[in-house]
Amino acid sequence: MQLAERLTRISVPQTIRMAKLSRELKARGIDIVDLSIGEPDFDTPQHIREAAKKAIDEGYTHYTPVAGYADLKQAVAHKLQRDNSLEYTPEQIVVSTGAKQSIANAVLSIVNPGDEVIIPTPYWVTYSELVKLCQGVVKFVPCGIEDDYKITPERLEAAITPKTRLFMFSSPCNPTGSVYSHEELKGLAEVFEKHPEIFIISDEIYEYINYVAPHSSIAGFGTLKDRTVIINGLSKGFAMTGWRLGYLAAPLEIAKACDMVQSQFTSATCSITQRCAITALRGPLDTAKEMVAAFRERRAFIFKALGDIPGLKVNEPDGAFYMFPNVSHFFGKSFEDVTVKDADDLCMYLLHKANVTVVSGKAFEQPQCIRISYATGMDRIQEGMKRMKEWLGKLK
Numbered sequence: 305m306q307l308a309e310r311l312t313r314i315s316v317p318q319t320i321r322m323a324k325l326s327r328e329l330k331a332r333g334i335d336i337v338d339l340s341i342g343e344p345d346f347d348t349p350q351h352i353r354e355a356a357k358k359a360i361d362e363g364y365t366h367y368t369p370v371a372g373y374a375d376l377k378q379a380v381a382h383k384l385q386r387d388n389s390l391e392y393t394p395e396q397i398v399v400s401t402g403a404k405q406s407i408a409n410a411v412l413s414i415v416n417p418g419d420e421v422i423i424p425t426p427y428w429v430t431y432s433e434l435v436k437l438c439q440g441v442v443k444f445v446p447c448g449i450e451d452d453y454k455i456t457p458e459r460l461e462a463a464i465t466p467k468t469r470l471f472m473f474s475s476p477c478n479p480t481g482s483v484y485s486h487e488e489l490k491g492l493a494e495v496f497e498k499h500p501e502i503f504i505i506s507d508e509i510y511e512y513i514n515y516v517a518p519h520s521s522i523a524g525f526g527t528l529k530d531r532t533v534i535i536n537g538l539s540k541g542f543a544m545t546g547w548r549l550g551y552l553a554a555p556l557e558i559a560k561a562c563d564m565v566q567s568q569f570t571s572a573t574c575s576i577t578q579r580c581a582i583t584a585l586r587g588p589l590d591t592a593k594e595m596v597a598a599f600r601e602r603r604a605f606i607f608k609a610l611g612d613i614p615g616l617k618v619n620e621p622d623g624a625f626y627m628f629p630n631v632s633h634f635f636g637k638s639f640e641d642v643t644v645k646d647a648d649d650l651c652m653y654l655l656h657k658a659n660v661t662v663v664s665g666k667a668f669e670q671p672q673c674i675r676i677s678y679a680t681g682m683d684r685i686q687e688g689m690k691r692m693k694e695w696l697g698k699l700k
């Protein structure tokens with residue numbers, strides 16, 4: 305069957321492929337330690353669940369405005385003021401079915417065929433695929449462990465050409481957990497001030513999962529708010545991945561464009577989820593704080609456990625719930641009939657021999673590394689680390 309040509313430009317995220325493989329092995333009764341998970345292992349807070357029941361009982365069951373209920377957009381503006389000291393009007397907010405859709409709205413609204421889009425790597429896989437769907441040209445800027453996987457002002461400046469249209473990044477970052485400090489963002493902002501034609505998509509979905517706090521948004525520097533699209537949502541900070549709610553805050557023209565794009569794809573997100581979002585955004589952040597406390601403990605454990613594995617190099621990340629160790633020491637090594645050539649092979653080795661699921665750094669354009677999620681119980685993390693140490697130790 306001849307499908308559309310654009311499909312040849314994109315692929316299924318490896319994160320989703322690994323999750324599928326892991327599920328298949330679990331279904332066969334194998335005890336898999338799944339460290340590939342991209343969502344908090346916590347329940348949605350009770351007061352938000354109650355708000356959902358109330359919304360159903362009160363009859364919030366109809367179509368809503370595409371960009372979300374007016375009082376929800378006000379709640380988002382309130383959140384941006386409260387947490388980020390940024391002023392937005394409700395017209396500058398577009399609520400969607402998730403940060404992923406918000407990013408898609410923004411890329412579809414900004415990128416023309418042939419436009420260059422700078423993406424520091426490692427990066428979240430969806431960015432490049434959306435750019436390619438729009439026939440933009442992806443310009444990866446590799447960032448190594450020595451820079452904590454973050455782009456420097458010098459490297460950013462060097463990547464900019466007259467064709468550069470957009471810069472996309474996440475902080476805290478998936479897959480590395482790196483967080484750009486206020487000073488680091490200031491350095492990048494100074495470069496952007498010299499290039500007023502470049503737009504920025506700042507993915508802040510992990511804002512609340514930050515061990516160094518306070519969170520900084522690049523939109524807060526100089527005039528950058530006039531060309532930055534902030535992406536955020538409920539998935540990570542409120543443990544609400546399944547409810548599907550993201551939002552963007554943008555200059556008015558971009559927000560209007562995103563509203564139009566979304567009106568042709570999905571219309572608004574679920575009415576009940578929207579009512580809950582008002583409760584979430586205006587309410588306490590206790591669950592985020594509890595999650596951060598638990599993640600902090602796991603991060604300390606896993607950082608030490610990884611440090612105890614000879615050959616493995618790892619930074620202690622400042623945010624999100626991922627570790628991103630460099631595993632290149634094991635490339636070219638073998639156990640019995642298996643030789644590990646690269647990070648993909650290492651992930652398969654760990655899956656089939658140690659029954660531990662992690663994600664290859666190749667998926668994130670950093671082939672020396674693997675991504676390990678600690679969004680699972682401490683007992684599973686301990687078991688996973690034990691198995692990893694044992695099986696990596698057999699590679700000679």
Ligand code: PMP
Pocket residue numbers: 342401402403404405428474477478507509536537538539545549550
């Ligand atoms: N951005 C990043 C960096 C992510 O890791 C994710 C989820 N894995 C998303 C966006 C998408 O989040 P949502 O569930 O809100 O679509």
